[in-house]
Amino acid sequence: MFTLLAKNEEETMEIAAQLAQLLEPKDVILLEGNLGAGKTTFTKGLAKGLGIDTVIKSPTYTLIREYTKGRLPLYHMDVYRLEDVGGDELGFEEYLYGNGVSVIEWAKFIEEELPDAYLTIRLVPAGEFYENREITFLPTGERYATLVETLRGILMKEGQ
Template sequence: MVRIVLKGLKETEEFGEKLGSILKPGDIISLTGDLGAGKTTLTKSIGKGLGVEDYITSPTFTLINEYKGRINLYHFDVYRLEGSMDLYDLGFEEYIYSDGISIIEWGDKIEEVLPKERINIRIEKGAELDERIIYIYGEGERFEQFIKELNID
């Protein structure tokens, strides 16, 4: 598990852009954290790193938003989902097994339907107002490659 402390909004945005720049087609990110922890803020920055020019918003009521960039971004928010079976009505598998990047906010709610090989990111509020603590964990070859590319000392 990798632990990163981000000291403010600027560092969080820079970190998200870096993530977006190293993501590869087919990568899946499961984002978790309390309400207001910064999941959508991080997603916006990842989108910027992917070259997304549209304004990224939380798909809380639509469940999924699609954005065009260097790689297509599929942004899910499953907070209001009744159960993971509802995802199949959305064509969930077509998104996560595509050549796009899938970011799933509240991914822990549907963990049983997510592929094992994914990048898990948990965001926690730090001691200071805009401080965030990021935990990155996962398994598999792509996760190991991702951590090397992230190049965190």
């Protein structure tokens, strides 16, 4: 686990783009944070790092947005609307165990569907006008522990 501070949206996106360089098929990223915390901004950075140049929008009303024109497909999910019903029988396993990267917002509503290993990224607005973001990387499983240590080394080298 480690936490760093992004001073603006551009830094948030650059950190995400660096992470994207390390991602592989079947990787699962859980984004945590309140409304306006920067979850979609972080996803935009992941998409940029994966070579996806499509406009990235929040999937709040569609549940899942698929972006397939990059190094790896990106599946951006917002499962907040499943709070009362859960994710049974919605086919999440096709995404989670498919050939792309799954990014899930509000994953606590589909915990039963999640794989055993994943990377949780917590975004918390900080600073006088909430322009900064504290970004905390919380790995679950050996693959993600290694990934986080590699990312930490890259970001520390670049002075993030």
